[in-house]
Amino acid sequence: MKQLAFRNILKNKTYSIINIIGLSIGFVLCYLVFSVIIEENSYDKSWSKSEQIYRIITEDSSLGQVNSNPQAYINFGYELQKNFPEIQSASHIRNNSVYLNLNPADPNTKEFEGLEAEENVFDLLDIHVLEGTPKNRIAGKRNIMISKSFKDQYFPNENVIGKILLSADPYAEEQKEYIITGVMADLPYNSVLRTSIIQLIGRPNMPLNADGGGFYFQQFIHIKPGTDIQQLTNKVNKWYSEFLTNDAHLKTHFSLQPLTDIYLDPLGDSKISGNQKTNMIFLSVALLVLVLSCINYINIYAVRTIKKVKSIHLHKVLGAKRSQLIKSLLLETSIIFGIAGIISFGLFLLILPVLTSYLDFQLVFVKEKLFLLAGLSLFIILFLSLIIGCYPAFMISNIKIAEALRNKIKTGNQSEVWIKRALITLQFSISLIVIIGLITIKSQISLVQHSDLGIKTKNILGINYFSLGKQVHAVKAELEKISGVEQVSITRWVPSQGTGHFSKQIPDPQNESNRIDVNFITADQDLPDILGFKLLKGRNLTSADYDGISEGKDDGEEYKIRKVLLTEGTAKRLGITELGFLHPQLKVIPVGIIADFHSQSLHKAIGNTAVVAMNLESSGSILIKLKAGQETTSSKAIGAVMDKFYPNRMLTYEWIDDLYQQAYAKETKQAQLFTLFSGLALFISALGITGLLMQSVEQRSKEIGIRKVLGASIANISNLFAKDYVLMVLLATLLASPLAWYLSNKWLEDFAYKIEVKWWFFALSGLTVLIITLITVNLQTIRAAMVNPVKTLRDE
Numbered sequence: 001m002k003q004l005a006f007r008n009i010l011k012n013k014t015y016s017i018i019n020i021i022g023l024s025i026g027f028v029l030c031y032l033v034f035s036v037i038i039e040e041n042s043y044d045k046s047w048s049k050s051e052q053i054y055r056i057i058t059e060d061s062s063l064g065q066v067n068s069n070p071q072a073y074i075n076f077g078y079e080l081q082k083n084f085p086e087i088q089s090a091s092h093i094r095n096n097s098v099y100l101n102l103n104p105a106d107p108n109t110k111e112f113e114g115l116e117a118e119e120n121v122f123d124l125l126d127i128h129v130l131e132g133t134p135k136n137r138i139a140g141k142r143n144i145m146i147s148k149s150f151k152d153q154y155f156p157n158e159n160v161i162g163k164i165l166l167s168a169d170p171y172a173e174e175q176k177e178y179i180i181t182g183v184m185a186d187l188p189y190n191s192v193l194r195t196s197i198i199q200l201i202g203r204p205n206m207p208l209n210a211d212g213g214g215f216y217f218q219q220f221i222h223i224k225p226g227t228d229i230q231q232l233t234n235k236v237n238k239w240y241s242e243f244l245t246n247d248a249h250l251k252t253h254f255s256l257q258p259l260t261d262i263y264l265d266p267l268g269d270s271k272i273s274g275n276q277k278t279n280m281i282f283l284s285v286a287l288l289v290l291v292l293s294c295i296n297y298i299n300i301y302a303v304r305t306i307k308k309v310k311s312i313h314l315h316k317v318l319g320a321k322r323s324q325l326i327k328s329l330l331l332e333t334s335i336i337f338g339i340a341g342i343i344s345f346g347l348f349l350l351i352l353p354v355l356t357s358y359l360d361f362q363l364v365f366v367k368e369k370l371f372l373l374a375g376l377s378l379f380i381i382l383f384l385s386l387i388i389g390c391y392p393a394f395m396i397s398n399i400k401i402a403e404a405l406r407n408k409i410k411t412g413n414q415s416e417v418w419i420k421r422a423l424i425t426l427q428f429s430i431s432l433i434v435i436i437g438l439i440t441i442k443s444q445i446s447l448v449q450h451s452d453l454g455i456k457t458k459n460i461l462g463i464n465y466f467s468l469g470k471q472v473h474a475v476k477a478e479l480e481k482i483s484g485v486e487q488v489s490i491t492r493w494v495p496s497q498g499t500g501h502f503s504k505q506i507p508d509p510q511n512e513s514n515r516i517d518v519n520f521i522t523a524d525q526d527l528p529d530i531l532g533f534k535l536l537k538g539r540n541l542t543s544a545d546y547d548g549i550s551e552g553k554d555d556g557e558e559y560k561i562r563k564v565l566l567t568e569g570t571a572k573r574l575g576i577t578e579l580g581f582l583h584p585q586l587k588v589i590p591v592g593i594i595a596d597f598h599s600q601s602l603h604k605a606i607g608n609t610a611v612v613a614m615n616l617e618s619s620g621s622i623l624i625k626l627k628a629g630q631e632t633t634s635s636k637a638i639g640a641v642m643d644k645f646y647p648n649r650m651l652t653y654e655w656i657d658d659l660y661q662q663a664y665a666k667e668t669k670q671a672q673l674f675t676l677f678s679g680l681a682l683f684i685s686a687l688g689i690t691g692l693l694m695q696s697v698e699q700r701s702k703e704i705g706i707r708k709v710l711g712a713s714i715a716n717i718s719n720l721f722a723k724d725y726v727l728m729v730l731l732a733t734l735l736a737s738p739l740a741w742y743l744s745n746k747w748l749e750d751f752a753y754k755i756e757v758k759w760w761f762f763a764l765s766g767l768t769v770l771i772i773t774l775i776t777v778n779l780q781t782i783r784a785a786m787v788n789p790v791k792t793l794r795d796e
Helices: 002-011 013-040 076-083 119-123 148-154 229-243 276-303 305-317 322-359 364-368 370-397 401-405 414-450 472-481 527-531 568-574 631-645 656-662 665-699 701-709 714-748 759-785 789-793
Strands: 053-060 067-069 087-101 110-118 129-132 142-147 164-167 177-184 197-201 219-223 252-258 460-467 485-491 502-508 511-523 535-538 550-554 557-567 588-594 608-613 619-626 653-655
Touching: 013 276, 013 322, 013 364, 013 370, 013 665, 053 076, 076 087, 076 219, 076 229, 087 119, 087 197, 110 119, 119 197, 142 148, 148 177, 177 197, 229 252, 276 322, 276 370, 276 414, 276 665, 322 370, 364 370, 414 665, 414 714, 414 759, 460 631, 460 656, 472 485, 472 619, 472 631, 485 511, 485 527, 511 568, 527 619, 557 568, 568 588, 568 608, 588 608, 619 631, 631 653, 653 656, 665 759, 714 759
Parallel strands: 110 197, 142 177, 511 608, 557 588
Antiparallel strands: 053 067, 053 219, 053 252, 087 110, 087 164, 087 219, 129 177, 142 197, 164 177, 460 619, 460 653, 485 619, 502 511, 535 588, 550 557, 557 608
């Protein structure tokens, strides 16, 4: 039986190669997608207490919908630990950038992703100290632990315990000293808490307020094994409601998020995060491409019946049992699938470095388990081969011996013909869904990249948030002297980076039971000119508006009434039609109305916004508008000015239009990958059609010869084969369109501003598949039609 299986594969090399290529493409895509999904689902599972560590989530429903904040009031975790025996320990832990000058002789500084945590972080995480005693904090110093790899890279062969490093923190006016108190083993890469530096801090001296207010900090708790999390959550919320004073009416509740869920559900902006929805999209597409490959195999294997059955049934005459023939046919399928699996795994190993570089994502867990995953994958591939090979194997073995030996086999009964057509239609439908998805993504990216933001972003350089100091006015004057600089503004908001500097919650005039957020952008008088705010009514802000016009008290706190610009949508929402009057809830006086603008990417809806003019000296950002064509020379001059006034600071320079485009980086990569997947899907479909047509043309070679003798043209013969495929493409377009429409709209849900999925998406996709199908059909049929009829009509 083995010899028969190998003989059939070698005898039909062309068909075998078509199948192996198609299956290899499907397998390698599945390898790549599965490896990313397996890696992302491994995050934070390597900690010994990972199943018992939870993050405290604050859920605020005061705006009429639940908003989840991945932080809680400072010391909330410790209060829970004191009141609930189920909670064994708690710690403030948050990701925080560390800016260091590693070499005093070198002015260049570096930014490192660090953690800020209390000493009891050792009770939650597996931190193995190799050198020093970091638990004994040195008072008055910024204590840090560094990883072994950090030490080996920057301080090889050096005793670093007690070493002083100077900060280059952009948020501090003076350089601070960090002292290294310990060296730890490298923490897991596949963790949201991965870092090479941990800054150990003391417990914040800030008791939990009973009035429902306070400052936030990310906090984790360690819960006893076997604890019912839902019951504990209910008890926590009941305790907190009783803890609050009677006049505290905030709609705040708390939930507990497992540490192992944070990577795929970060509940906010996070540099270390994944996306479950994106994973499912690409997993679905990879599986669809694999299904295409399997359909190719089934169809090509099935239509080879006539060439195979005579030799197969001779074995029956010679005494071979039906079960032996089925085993031989299944073995042939397993060999082809096995070869494709081995080739695809080799391709996977070659492509893996390219994938990790493209995604900027290390597959640490996958590389550790590579051989285990390879063995499991091979087992799954062989199991799949048995399932896929069953239909053609049983179909061939069921043909009667007499018909097989007399070459009287029908080309297929009605049910088999419909099965083949159904599989081809399914194949076309899968290709159409992928192409429609590609058109949707491309169209949406085009919309967000070319939409009018309501502000000007071109040639505007932003120096991100840092400690300004009183010298900022001299800095602004120096920057304005640079020949390539048009304008400079000091601001606490950078376009695309959030909705503003702070927000106020006030009752919704349209529904008093709800509250709305009004976001405040604070900047000097030059911001409206630099960003090109369109003034619709009233006047712009001036330096005379910096100090406010009146003082009073609100709940015992000092405040100033300030003059502001409101966006058009905000004025309508608040019912403001007249300017120059105090708004009692906002405590501001609107003096102008400007056109709405997108303060963030088009993922988010335009919010209620007020612009306040202030004289900023503590902290903020600088926006600089440059003349076109002088960006490079002006940027160098700007850097020299900033280095002069802010030495030993690591400042970040970014172009504002780039910041908006970066917000769509995920979708851009999705479009690139969908382009690849669409191309592969069409290639595999064309490959399958080629195999089917080669077999069909071979079976109908005499018919083609007779038609040529009777005067049929090459076009007539091509149409003879093409008409069935045209009908199948049209049917596939009708079948695929509803599902593609639904999936496209689900993907678009991530955007507040989005395209409509239009009819021409489906028409263009159908036309693309049809053109490729007709090209494939015509290439094969024209080649067959050009053969001399004498050769095809000669008796064998």
